[in-house]
Amino acid sequence: MKEMISLEEARALVCGAVAPTEVETVPLLEAVGRPVAADLTSDIDVAPFAHSAMDGFALRAAEIAAAAEDAPATLRVVAEIGAGDVFDGVIGPGECVRIMTGACLPADADAVVKYEIVGVVEGDGKTGSLVSFTAPAKAGANVRPAGEEARAGEVIVRAGEVISAAGVGFLAGCGVLEVPVCRRPRVAIIATGSELVPASEVPGPGKIRNSNSYAMAACAREAGAEAHMLPIVEDTFEALRDAVAAAARDYDFVVTTGGAANGDYDFIKPVVAELGELMMTTVSMRPGKAQTFGIVNGTPVFGLPGNPAAAYVGFQMLIRPALRTMQGYTFMDHPVVRARLTADEKNRDPRRIFLRANLTRASDGTYEVTPAKNQSSGLFGPIQKTNCMAVMPDGTEPQPAGSVVDCILLDVPEEVCL
Ligand SMILES: Nc1nc2c(c(=O)[nH]1)N[C@H]1C(S)=C(S)[C@@H](COP(=O)(O)OP(=O)(O)OC[C@H]3O[C@@H](n4cnc5c(N)ncnc54)[C@H](O)[C@@H]3O)O[C@H]1N2
Numbered sequence: 001m002k003e004m005i006s007l008e009e010a011r012a013l014v015c016g017a018v019a020p021t022e023v024e025t026v027p028l029l030e031a032v033g034r035p036v037a038a039d040l041t042s043d044i045d046v047a048p049f050a051h052s053a054m055d056g057f058a059l060r061a062a063e064i065a066a067a068a069e070d071a072p073a074t075l076r077v078v079a080e081i082g083a084g085d086v087f088d089g090v091i092g093p094g095e096c097v098r099i100m101t102g103a104c105l106p107a108d109a110d111a112v113v114k115y116e117i118v119g120v121v122e123g124d125g126k127t128g129s130l131v132s133f134t135a136p137a138k139a140g141a142n143v144r145p146a147g148e149e150a151r152a153g154e155v156i157v158r159a160g161e162v163i164s165a166a167g168v169g170f171l172a173g174c175g176v177l178e179v180p181v182c183r184r185p186r187v188a189i190i191a192t193g194s195e196l197v198p199a200s201e202v203p204g205p206g207k208i209r210n211s212n213s214y215a216m217a218a219c220a221r222e223a224g225a226e227a228h229m230l231p232i233v234e235d236t237f238e239a240l241r242d243a244v245a246a247a248a249r250d251y252d253f254v255v256t257t258g259g260a261a262n263g264d265y266d267f268i269k270p271v272v273a274e275l276g277e278l279m280m281t282t283v284s285m286r287p288g289k290a291q292t293f294g295i296v297n298g299t300p301v302f303g304l305p306g307n308p309a310a311a312y313v314g315f316q317m318l319i320r321p322a323l324r325t326m327q328g329y330t331f332m333d334h335p336v337v338r339a340r341l342t343a344d345e346k347n348r349d350p351r352r353i354f355l356r357a358n359l360t361r362a363s364d365g366t367y368e369v370t371p372a373k374n375q376s377s378g379l380f381g382p383i384q385k386t387n388c389m390a391v392m393p394d395g396t397e398p399q400p401a402g403s404v405v406d407c408i409l410l411d412v413p414e415e416v417c418l
């Protein structure tokens with residue numbers, strides 16, 4: 001095992017070590033935002049029948065082919081149909097049917113003319129009236145054909161496609177009310193550290209609240225997983241070994257925070273090595289170089305560093321892709337845009353640096369990015385107050401203001417116009 005590996009190597013290693021969870025069938029609404037695990041087909045044609053796209057008059061286009069301003073064509077209205085009605089009569093020569101949007105197109109009609117451009121010559125425009133047309137209509141005008149969106153038996157969504165909110169509507173129209181998806185991975189979150197107290201308590205001397213578990217559980221949820229916060233584990237080899245061994249039996253993925261470096265009380269590396277296969281210990285990234293990964297009992301175990309920002313970046317860059325792989329996503333990353341640094345950035349390191357930063361739009365519409373002043377790896381606060389991570393290009397040269405860098409979009413609020 002290499003001591004320090006690149007982020008790309010780490011990601012390939014972690015994603016390569018996980019497998020999709022088994023397929024389960026969930027109610028349609030539960031599938032929003034998730035990739036489907038099998039091709040889906042429609043049970044009917046959608047739309048099931050040709051129908052009108054306008055409120056107006058259904059007719060044979062040929063009847064009004066010669067219509068003009070100075071030579072209007074006049075037709076007799078023989079029926080009225082609304083959405084849900086079916087007209088099964090005959091439209092004879094010189095006749096039309098008053099039709100509403102969504103109503104089934106009569107068999108004899110091939111076009112609809114909206115009523116705004118139809119004159120009423122006699123009557124009130126309803127059955128028995130005489131109406132006039134001053135322009136021809138193309139066959140098919142204002143007609144939505146049967147099967148426009150889907151054909152019965154046709155594959156409408158392919159395996160791997162992620163279902164959007166509109167997609168839920170599409171599937172409902174196609175009669176797909178249950179959807180096969182990969183089960184959400186059950187993720188155990190274990191905070192290690194003898195300094196930790198539950199966040200519900202006020203910490204005593206030398207103690208701090210366990211905030212990592214909450215953040216990692218939130219990250220796991222955002223990644224589509226089911227998060228389970230387990231009790232805090234004190235800094236002893238035995239306690240951590242027993243907690244990790246039990247979690248590896250009961251969960252699909254185990255995340256620990258803390259005890260990942262080389263201090264006297266850092267035990268995640270020896271624990272994973274003893275219980276299973278230790279595959280990674282250090283990644284060339286900042287914050288968060290101490291990133292442990294291995295397999296225990298067939299279960300992936302990821303040891304994040306204790307520092308909050310380091311744990312957060314490690315989760316986003318390495319655990320999130322793994323959890324998405326387990327759910328069948330083919331796209332693992334947060335969106336990335338390129339933006340100009342608004343100030344010189346002297347913060348450089350041979351490791352890849354992820355700066356907590358704010359992305360904004362300049363007046364000319366291009367993106368600008370401003371790193372947060374406090375880049376301490378010990379804090380969650382600056383991440384709450386920023387919306388992206390600006391990735392410094394590899395190398396140790398200072399980056400002058402105006403340099404263009406990748407920005408990983410994390411929590412971009414609606415008011416930032418992208
Ligand atoms: N001699 C060296 N010491 C350290 C190095 C180094 O290279 N040489 N790296 C530092 C960096 S960078 C990091 S990151 C940490 C990683 O070490 P650990 O994973 O062992 O982290 P801990 O020591 O357990 O904790 C670090 C820090 O984070 C706080 N913490 C831990 N767990 C939680 C939690 N659940 N909620 C909130 N805060 C937590 C903890 O109290 C510490 O302050 O090592 C550095 N040291």
Ligand code: MOO
Nearest residue numbers: 287288289310377
């Ligand atoms: O591994 Mo540490 O993140 O650089 O705070």
